[in-house]
Amino acid sequence: MPTEEKFDAIVVGAGPAGSAAACTMARAGLSVVLIERGEYPGAKNVMGGVMYGRMLADVIPTFPADAPIERVIVEERVWITTADSAVTVGHKTAAAPSGIPNAFTVLRAKFDRWFASKAEEAGALLVPATVVEDVIIRDGKVVGVRTGRADGDLYADVVVLCDGVHSFLVKKAGLQSREIEPHEVALAVKEIIALSPEVIQERFNVGEGQGVTLELYGDVTQGMGGYGFIYTNRESLSVGVGALLSHLMRTKITPYALLEHVKQHPLVQPLIAGGQVVEYLAHAIPEGGYKAMPRLYGDGVLVAGDAAMMVNGVHREGSNLAMTAGR
16 A cells, blocks of 8 residues: 655645745644645736735745835725716825835736745745645545645645635535625736836836826726726736626626726726736636635635635735735
């Protein structure tokens, strides 16, 4: 009989929750394997692009020194739009703070790779390009995972599920039995639009390394629950929109058509003019709130991040809750 490969902990998913969990446990001296289905961490992960510094500092206190931060947010704007105008409110600081920034923009393909590397530095074993197909249960306890690799069964004292919204592993582990309803999830799409740093800084009236968040409500979502957004990166803008899946189904408006509606708004057009679309992404976002959360633990298993429905869309909170839960 082959020897079972045993770890103290297996973490499924190298997003903010998974890397925070792996990093924390590895630093405590545990043997940890971090499994990621993408070719590399961040290859399949999507979000609007804003993160909060304090929660990341709780895991990596020195992150400002080498994290792939795009821009530190110094201004937050909200537009309540009509077809051709907007009521605006916002807040701006005089300068980007030194030390730990309150908020900053990232590109997940860069950030998740960096975050997972910190877990590796702490001693975790990263296993990319590997799909976890099932959990292994013995006598009612989760004791490991079954991957798509040959001889791919791995065992551990605890399995931490951080595999995102619509996690089928959460169901297989017995933490949730029902399906997520369309009104409990939003579908968001975004484009990365390339512009030079100088153009971004001039259009948004910020200095080098400084950034702006702009969130749009009202007409841009065509009566659906959700909002549009523009976030400044170093050499690009993240421009997107999200709406409840149930509302998209009711109106039969496609996410791409909704995004085009946002981009065609007369106040948005001058901000993105001359930019080149270099990437298009889509992602489901948990919106069900507390009542939609699965059971967060079982015998030998824990769940965190989007898999646990840990999102507060109103306050743009998802990655910060994921990192805190993972830690």
